[in-house]
Amino acid sequence: MHKSFNPNWIAAVLGAFMLMFVALLPIRIDFNVSSAQETEAPGQVVEYTLRTIIGQNPAMAFIGVGGDIDGVINPTLNAQVGDTVRITVINGDPVLHDLTIAEFGVSSGELTLQDQEAVIEFTPTAPGDYVYFCSVPGHREIGMWGTVHVEGEAIASDDHMASSGEVAQVAAQPTVAPAVSDAVSVVRNPSDLPGPLGDREPTNVEVHLTALEVTGQLADGTTYDYFTFDGQVPGPFVRVRVGDTVELRLTTADGSLYPHSIDLHAVNGPGGGAVYTQTNPGGETSFSFKALAPGLYVYHCATPSVAHHIANGMYGLILVEPEGGLPPVDREFYVMQGDMYTAQPYGTQGHLTFDHAAMLDEDPEYYVFNGAANALTTDENALYANVGETVRIYFGVGGPNATSSFHVIGEIFDRVYSQASLTSEPLTDVQTTTVPPGGATVVEFMLDVPGRYILVDHALARMERGLAGYLYAEGDENPEIYHGDQITEGSGH
Ligand SMILES: [Cu+2]
The missing domain is CATH 2.60.40.420 (Cupredoxins -  blue copper proteins)
Structure with a gap:
């Protein structure tokens, strides 16, 4: 479920006030504003918390923590154009995960420890559905993804998207790191197997x-x-x-x-x-x-x-x-x-x-x-x-x-x-x-x-x-x- 929110914004004063107010809360606040003149919307800060889980169906996922998304598997995260979207990711298990949104060029970076947290932040400048996902190989395919749903009117800009983080980068061609000097041989010798059991009883x-x-x-x-x-x-x-x-x-x-x-x-x-x-x-x-x-x-x-x-x-x-x-x-x-x-x-x-x-x-x-x-x-x-x-x-x-x-x-x-x-x-x-x-x-x-x-x-x-x-x-x-x-x-x- 996502809120209805008029893309036009009321006076900047109100926006700034709400920004201060909302920033203190753990989850997003919905409120309706009935139109005003068009501005470069300052937006709200909307915050979500997601935790990684390993389960049965799907095998891996994000689960919402707090607010409307509490307990929801791969919840849809709603925002308006111009909002500052802040997502806290908590690692639910001591295994490798992250949270990435390719269009915004943001990623939590690698989370490897249980309860390790990271925060990503970005500002959508165009409406649409954007996928958040875990970029560890295979994790997205088996269920670790959801949608950031953005409403509103696109903010005129040369860039389709703006990112407030430092992580926005164009994906580079894969480069090759040097071979690891202390790499081991993993080869099992083909003669390495136990001999016949002989004529023994089940045990x-x-x-x-x-x-x-x-x-x-x-x-x-x-x-x-x-x-x-x-x-x-x-x-x-x-x-x-x-x-x-x-x-x-x-x-x-x-x-x-x-x-x-x-x-x-x-x-x-x-x-x-x-x-x-x-x-x-x-x-x-x-x-x-x-x-x-x-x-x-x-x-x-x-x-x-x-x-x-x-x-x-x-x-x-x-x-x-x-x-x-x-x-x-x-x-x-x-x-x-x-x-x-x-x-x-x-x-x-x-x-x-x-x-x-x-x-x-x-x-x-x-x-x-x-x-x-x-x-x-x-x-x-x-x-x-x-x-x-x-x-x-x-x-x-x-x-x-x-x-x-x-x-x-x-x-x-x-x-x-x-x-x-x-x-x-x-x-x-x-x-x-x-x-x-x-x-x-x-x-x-x-x-x-x-x-x-x-x-x-x-x-x-x-x-x-x-x-x-x-x-x-x-x-x-x-x-x-x-x-x-x-x-x-x-x-x-
Ligand atoms: Cu394995």
Whole structure:
């Protein structure tokens, strides 16, 4: 509801008097004025207080504090042309928010502490509806926005809008900050996974994960602010057996800017754990579930914007072994694919930033195996095996958006547990297998010939955006199966 207010103003004396009067009150005062001569209206001071909230529907919002807007979600804030609009923003949780109004060039700046406050002030010079919103990636899209409704007649001015604050600026082209010198490696080594459980009875298993925001190396000379489980991408490989009861505890590291949570696709129950684990910085939550069905399942953060948290690295795999486990193999590996959205083009050196619009457009700059560009092509993080050995790759896609056409250049999958179903017969002799975001597969093959094999998504343009991994097979040549005169360069192999 907004007041009716004649755009013409009564004498400046009355206005000045009201200004003094209104400035003392926590909320706006409505009063009607019956016309007078047209002036450069001095306006009133109208004040509103908004508090950020994290809820269910919408997932995040502003809620009015005091006056007509008390308790209203994303209330419409009314003002007249010429008013001085003053909005106090209070951070309702110890996570990152702000309040921005683009047209007026005003922002509260980053609020990170619980109950932290900021005040913005501006003077609209034209009627219309203007959006106030939280500019943290994804927060506007999931509900953190409302309207400033301005009535009256436009004040003649060259500038469409006037801002009384110092924050009014023209948005500049994104510039690249220097790479962060102490950025860590977030790459999980593909050999870093627990071994088979063996033939044991169902039991209780405790899993403790920590949501950790870290500045990591995205590529050589390029850093990025990741969200992770336990500091690496993907998160820890969780291995249980069917019938186990899993007690899952999630901690969000103190000092984080975002709340985090977990949804495991191995769970039967709403949210897959997410309804029990929305965890603020410094907090801890837990829940338990019984693993009812064998399979290889993705887990991921499910805090809005979920896609943002996934893009930044919050995903992993949980294997629910069938009774008796999977058939033994010589080597097991753990690889996950993700797509990443930076404001700066692929290959830019420096500290890159997240581009929410690019994510919504599903237009990634980077594709990564295990968290960073070409991470699994380094000697440190490549896959190693011997000729004659059987290899099993647990492969999942965190996404958030891109489906993988998983392929190993130079090999044929002897067996594919398609869609990561461990209760169906595996497919045999497969070249490439489709893995959707939030999906997984298990592939197995025997290495006949030594050399370097390349893990790819056979949408091969992605190889030019960081998506490749090397598997080295050592052993004796096997000319009966594969031989030529001379290995040529530039074959991509
Ligand atoms: Cu998260």
